[in-house]
Amino acid sequence: MPAPMANVSERRFDPPSLAISTVVFALSAGAGNSADDESTADGATLWLPLVRRIREPYRNTWALPGGPIAWNESLEAAARRNLHETTDMTPNYLEQLYAFGGTDRSPDLRVVSIVYWALVRPVEADKAVTGDNVRWFRTGNLPELAFDHRDIVDYAVWRLRNKMEYSRIAQNFLGDTFTLAQLREVYESVIGRRLDPANFRRQMLASNTLIETDQVLAGARHRPPRLYRYKPELAQGSTAS
Amino acid sequence: MPAPMANVSERRFDPPSLAISTVVFALSAGAGNSADDESTADGATLWLPLVRRIREPYRNTWALPGGPIAWNESLEAAARRNLHETTDMTPNYLEQLYAFGGTDRSPDLRVVSIVYWALVRPVEADKAVTGDNVRWFRTGNLPELAFDHRDIVDYAVWRLRNKMEYSRIAQNFLGDTFTLAQLREVYESVIGRRLDPANFRRQMLASNTLIETDQVLAGARHRPPRLYRYKPELAQGSTAS
DNA sequence: ACAAAAGTGTTGTTATTACACCCATGC
């Protein structure tokens, strides 16, 4: 119960308060329950869920899911709990993005936001109950966002693209097994550029992170592609504390 | 004046409070005013300043310089101000490292630390008035640190090494002009590995970030090396807000 | 048979590495 008798103008001079927000990414498959799904044939697209603010400032404006941090939970736990409370999702991957603490982020309160970014698989993305107050948007076609959330999203997209090039986070968009074409599609839709199937295949196999299963994916009118899975990883998650 | 009548045991259940800390790096030249300067002939070494805690918990233990965030300053400004207050230094480079918010970081208070890391040139490093409460330590030979500061330092070193390989932060350890050997020494002492002088030279020149001056550095008993300077950079600093 | 994507081969280009060798200075 901090400073119970403080009114708004006095609160302006309190030390900054803390909050958590999360930028969640999913690929198009799981975002089918959106209104304007004009998914072009040339590959999947990136989507993220936003929530409508129900109070001032920026009332009715779309914003990143977020909330306060409880006294007995870590930052990551706060992000995870909050995400579940607001969107019913449990992320496959969760990593701290940045702490945003400019003095002019909010018109009245001074709040420092510790922002996480997350990846969810299609199955998980479908769990998000969308409606008037929660909706998926494509990263390329966002509405006006509250606060500096637009900058935050841009930074998160940049980070995702970046990390895609040197790590194996792509697996967090996919199910347990997948074809190399599916894996390639993840890469292509995130970095926004076509990749040579032949070279991509060799790079992935050479990276020694894949296990070839003995199954193939039949049904299409061409040679059935082999299914792969990722090797169990030693340690992927985020940084300590 | 938040919650003025709260005692210690009640404070445990307050929402986390905020603080800023900074890991400052300098190369050996500027750290000569240290006690155990046994700088080996084979290149410079990394140093960082620590301050002695004057209150519980961890009283008398060395810790990262840090402090609270004022209501009207950004996180970066808080780091900069605090660094100046505690060590009289103004960093050449300053970037956010990570927000540490584990629940067990401190025995009593719950505090979230937003940590920055900084680079200072030798001239600036000399401004730090060392004494009983501020001292430079080599990163390879640190004392026991308060809280989780040891983990934080390790992470900062990792980040510095990493960033050294794909960016031009090395310049923040050097003066305006420098020889390629000096630049190489910075790289070598940070990443802890010898580099081929010939190849290093070509890589640096090929990167197209250096300007050749018309001066050389005479005085040594070998061919005088040419002095270079960095091209004025478009934008280097940290991320917004 | 044919279309379409899976999968393999091959070649040219570029980046990296190792190391030989010449250059210019102080002593």
Place this chain on the structure above:
DNA sequence: GCATGGGTGTAATAACAACACTTTTGT
């Protein structure tokens, strides 16, 4: 002259990119 690092040359290797070509399925 000679030791010392500055600076250039070069060849072997590895990584990457482009693209031709063969394989296997569904229709």
